[in-house]
Amino acid sequence: MRIGQLGRNLLLFTISLAGSLLICEIGLRIFTRFPTNEGSAKIEDANLGYRLNPKLIDVDKWGFRNPPDTSRVVAAVGDSHTYGNNVFSRDAWPKSFENISGVPTYNFGVGSYGVYAYHALIKQHIAGQFNGAIIALFPVNDFANKWSNCRIIRNSDFWSQDIKRLSLAMPRCSRRRRQIKDRGVGFFIKYQTATGSAIDHLVIDRIRAARGNSKYYEIPGTQESVNPGGEYRRTQMMEIDRDEIRLIWNDFSKMLTDWSKIAREGNFILGIMIIPSKLRVLVEYAKQKDGGNFPSEIIYAVKKEVELESRIIELARTVGIPVESALGSMIKAKEIGIRKGVPLYKHADSHPNAAGYAGYARTAHDLFRRICDSHKDNPMCASNLAGRSKIDQ
Numbered sequence: 001m002r003i004g005q006l007g008r009n010l011l012l013f014t015i016s017l018a019g020s021l022l023i024c025e026i027g028l029r030i031f032t033r034f035p036t037n038e039g040s041a042k043i044e045d046a047n048l049g050y051r052l053n054p055k056l057i058d059v060d061k062w063g064f065r066n067p068p069d070t071s072r073v074v075a076a077v078g079d080s081h082t083y084g085n086n087v088f089s090r091d092a093w094p095k096s097f098e099n100i101s102g103v104p105t106y107n108f109g110v111g112s113y114g115v116y117a118y119h120a121l122i123k124q125h126i127a128g129q130f131n132g133a134i135i136a137l138f139p140v141n142d143f144a145n146k147w148s149n150c151r152i153i154r155n156s157d158f159w160s161q162d163i164k165r166l167s168l169a170m171p172r173c174s175r176r177r178r179q180i181k182d183r184g185v186g187f188f189i190k191y192q193t194a195t196g197s198a199i200d201h202l203v204i205d206r207i208r209a210a211r212g213n214s215k216y217y218e219i220p221g222t223q224e225s226v227n228p229g230g231e232y233r234r235t236q237m238m239e240i241d242r243d244e245i246r247l248i249w250n251d252f253s254k255m256l257t258d259w260s261k262i263a264r265e266g267n268f269i270l271g272i273m274i275i276p277s278k279l280r281v282l283v284e285y286a287k288q289k290d291g292g293n294f295p296s297e298i299i300y301a302v303k304k305e306v307e308l309e310s311r312i313i314e315l316a317r318t319v320g321i322p323v324e325s326a327l328g329s330m331i332k333a334k335e336i337g338i339r340k341g342v343p344l345y346k347h348a349d350s351h352p353n354a355a356g357y358a359g360y361a362r363t364a365h366d367l368f369r370r371i372c373d374s375h376k377d378n379p380m381c382a383s384n385l386a387g388r389s390k391i392d393q
Contacts, residue, residue, distance in 0.1 A: 021195060024194075024195050025193060025194050025195050028194035028195060028198055029194045041053055041056065043063060044151070045063070046152070046153040046156040046158075046159075047120040047124060047152065047153070047156055047158045047159060048110075048113070048117045048120050048121065048148070048152065049113075049116075049117055049148035049149065049150075049151035049152045050110070050148065050151055051063025051064065051110065052064060052065065052110060058089045063110075064106070064107055064108055064109075064110065065083055065084065065089050065092070065107045065109065065110075066089075066106055066107050067089075070104070070106050070107075071104035071106070072104070072106050072129055072130050073103055073104040073105065073106075073130060073131050073132070073380065074097075074098075074103050074104065074105045074106070074130060074131065074132045074133065074134065074269070074368075074380075075105075075106050075108055075121070075125075075126045075130045075132070075133040075134075076093070076094035076097065076105050076106065076107050076108060076109060076133075076134055076136065076364075077108045077109070077118050077121055077122070077126070077133055077134070077135040077136065078108070078109040078113065078118075078135065078136030078137070078138065078275070079109060079110065079111055079112060079113045079114070079136075079138055079141075079142065080109065080110075080111035080112065080351060081093075081109070081136060081138055081275045081351065081360065082094060082107065082108070082109025082136045083107065083109035083110055083111055084107075084109065084357060085111065085349075085351040086346050086349065086351045086352070086353060087353065087354050087357055089107070091354040091357055091358075092107060092109070092357055093136070093357045093358075093360035093361040093364060094106070094107040094109065094361075095107070096357060096358050096360075096361035097134075097361040097364045097365055097368075099361075100361060100362070100365050101365050101368060103368070103380070106130070108121050108125070108126070109136070110148075112141075112148050113142075113148050114141070114142045114143065114144070114148050114149050115137075115142050115143060115248065115251070115252045115255065116148070116149055116152055116170065116251075116255075117148050117149075117152070118135055118142075118255075119162070119255040119258075119259075120152075120158060120159075122135075122259055122262065123158070123162070123258075123262075124158060127262050127266065127268065128266070130268075131268065131269060131378075131379075131380040132268060132269025132270060132271075132368075132371075132380060133268070133269070133270055133271075134270075134271050134272075134273055134364050134367065134368065135259075135270075135271070135272050135273070136272075136273045136274075136275050136360065136364075137272055137273070137274050137275065137312060138275040138277075139238060139274065139275075139277075139305055139308045139309055139312060140234055140237060140238060140277045140305060140350075141234070141237045143237065143238070143245055143248045143249060143252065143308075144236075144237040144238075144244065144245055144248060149171075149173065149248075150173035152170075154170055154172070166251075166254045166255065166258060167254065168251045168254060168255075169247040169248075169250060169251055170247075170251060171244050171247050171248065215227050215229065215230075216348075217295060217298070219282040219283060219285075219286050219292070219294075220286050220289075220290065220292045220293070221285070221286045221289045221290055221292065222282045222285055222286055222334065222338075223338065223343065224278075224282055224343050224344065224345055224347075225347070226278065226279050226282065226298070227348075228295045228297040228298050229297060231277075231279050231297060231298060231301040232297035232298075232300060232301055234301065235300060235301045235304045235305075238304045238305060238307075238308045239304065240307075240308065240311070249311075252315075253315055256315060256316065256319055256321065257319050259321065260319040260320050260321050263320075263321070264320070267375075267378060269368070269371050269372070269375060269378060269380065269381070270321055270322075270371075271321065271322045271323065271324070271367045271368065271370075271371050272312070272316050272321055272322070272323040272324075272367075273323075273324055273325075273326055273360070273363055273364050273367055274309055274312060274313070274323065274324070274325040274326065274327075275326055275360065276305070276309075276325065276326060276327045276330055277305055277350060278345045278349075278350045278351075278352075279298065279301055279302060279305075280302055280305050280306075280327065281327065281330045281331060281334060281344070282334070282345075283298065283302050284327060284331060285331050285334045285335070288331070309325065313325075322367060322370060322371050323367075324363055324364075324366060324367040324370070325363070326359060326360050326363035328363075329359035329360070329362045329363045330344070330352070330356060330359045330360075332359065333352070333355045333356055333358065333359040336355065337355060342355070344356050
């Protein structure tokens with residue numbers, strides 16, 4: 001009888017647990033963004049790799065982070081640093097730039113986009129439809145970001161023509177890299193169920209972050225830390241000597257020359273803003289204060305980023321595209337944060353807070369004004385920058 005009672009209790013418990021989980025699953029799917037996975041956040045795009053799912057909050061029908069019917073005057077092109085990770089859309093740099101310049105700005109930023117996606121955007125969505133564009137390059141991973149590069153369909157009509165027209169190498173990706181494989185029950189629970197996805201993001205991620213603190217190194221005088229090992233591994237994405245990166249760099253040189261031609265022939269305002277990494281900002285700030293002594297991994301990572309940035313600046317100037325680094329603005333934002341006791345970056349995250357995105361916006365504005373100073377005949381410059389902007393007031 002005891003066994004029978006135990007069995008009934010176990011059955012009742014199992015039914016109750018299953019019912020509770022079902023109710024929880026339904027509730028999370030109705031009232032929250034969970035489950036979060038590739039399918040829920042992105043939709044496939046042959047030429048870009050993917051766009052954002054229009055069903056997401058803040059995303060327009062085209063798959064980008066804009067209010068409905070956003071005016072198409074200036075295009076902001078970039079990855080998650082342009083999308084605005086960690087902040088509301090109103091605090092992302094494209095919107096902040098619009099507020100201080102008075103120029104309606106459309107946000108084309110999508111997380112993990114790289115130089116190939118930027119080329120497709122300019123050719124297919126921006127040239128002929130906008131009066132100008134600011135491309136926010138993030139050297140740390142824009143040249144080797146497989147999340148977007150490996151999802152682009154190289155035999156699409158657009159890429160078939162442009163690969164031939166520009167003689168692009170466009171390194172191939174294996175099928176394994178192009179697709180996310182089913183990894184069993186654990187993978188299904190984490191990515192396909194709302195309950196598992198919520199637990200992973202709200203509980204497990206916090207446990208991982210707490211355990212990972214021991215791996216972090218605090219940059220002297222900044223009150224912020226980085227993972228030296230992680231930063232060192234990221235340098236592989238900036239190593240021009242690596243065959244894959246060299247091929248992508250050569251393609252970027254050809255695409256950048258093509259963008260310059262589009263700008264010249266169409267009276268199109270075009271500039272490049274370089275986004276510095278969290279590591280670079282913190283190290284440069286520390287150097288200005290007391291010099292600082294850093295682990296070899298950090299020194300090497302910063303060196304590689306500086307080298308790649310110098311290459312980008314030299315190439316952009318060669319083809320006649322104005323370029324500006326946001327490093328100075330970010331160091332100023334860091335200084336203000338120190339005085340207020342507020343970090344510039346979220347812990348264990350490479351993206352800044354709203355003050356950092358405002359720094360990007362100031363750099364974009366400086367770049368835009370500099371371009372317009374030499375293009376006074378451009379109607380957009382004349383109408384939107386007459387009398388200068390709010391930032392000068």
